Amino acid sequence: MHVIAKPILVEFSIKHPDAKHPLEAWYRTMKMDVFSDFNDLRATFASADYVDGLTVFNIGGNKYRLIAAIHYNRRKIYIRGVLTHEEYDRDGWKRNRRN
Numbered sequence: 001m002h003v004i005a006k007p008i009l010v011e012f013s014i015k016h017p018d019a020k021h022p023l024e025a026w027y028r029t030m031k032m033d034v035f036s037d038f039n040d041l042r043a044t045f046a047s048a049d050y051v052d053g054l055t056v057f058n059i060g061g062n063k064y065r066l067i068a069a070i071h072y073n074r075r076k077i078y079i080r081g082v083l084t085h086e087e088y089d090r091d092g093w094k095r096n097r098r099n
Contacts, residue, residue, distance in 0.1 A: 001030050001070075005079040012064075012082040022060040023082070030077055037072050054080060056088075 009027060013020040035041040038050055047058040057066040065088040069078040 001034055001075050001077050003027060003030050003077045003079065008079045008082060009066075016064070016084070019060050019064050019082070022064070023066070026057060026059060026066060034075060035070070035072060038070075040072075041070070 006027065009023045013023055029044065033044060035044070038048075038055065041055070042048055045057055047062075049056045053069070055068050055070050057068070058064075059066050059082070063085055065083045065085060067080045067083070069080060070076070071078075
């Protein structure tokens with residue numbers, strides 16, 4: 001899969017150093033695998049959720065949330081953001097997202 005917007009991961013890792021290794025592991029897995037659909041993705045990322053057209057991944061033992069738009073047919077993953085669990089729970093990301 002082609003992961004777009006890796007700088008978002010790097011920026012978040014600078015602010016939250018403990019997220020660096022889990023985000024790198026997520027990135028490597030996504031780049032190496034090809035997922036045909038959400039069910040296929042869940043075989044690897046069992047805790048992933050589909051929310052308002054976006055896929056939400058639990059990162060770092062449920063401490064962080066990575067939000068991505070995945071186009072399985074084009075094999076592209078657009079990272080929309082990485083949030084702390086607390087930021088995610090506020091739901092502001094839903095109002096601020098681009099369609």
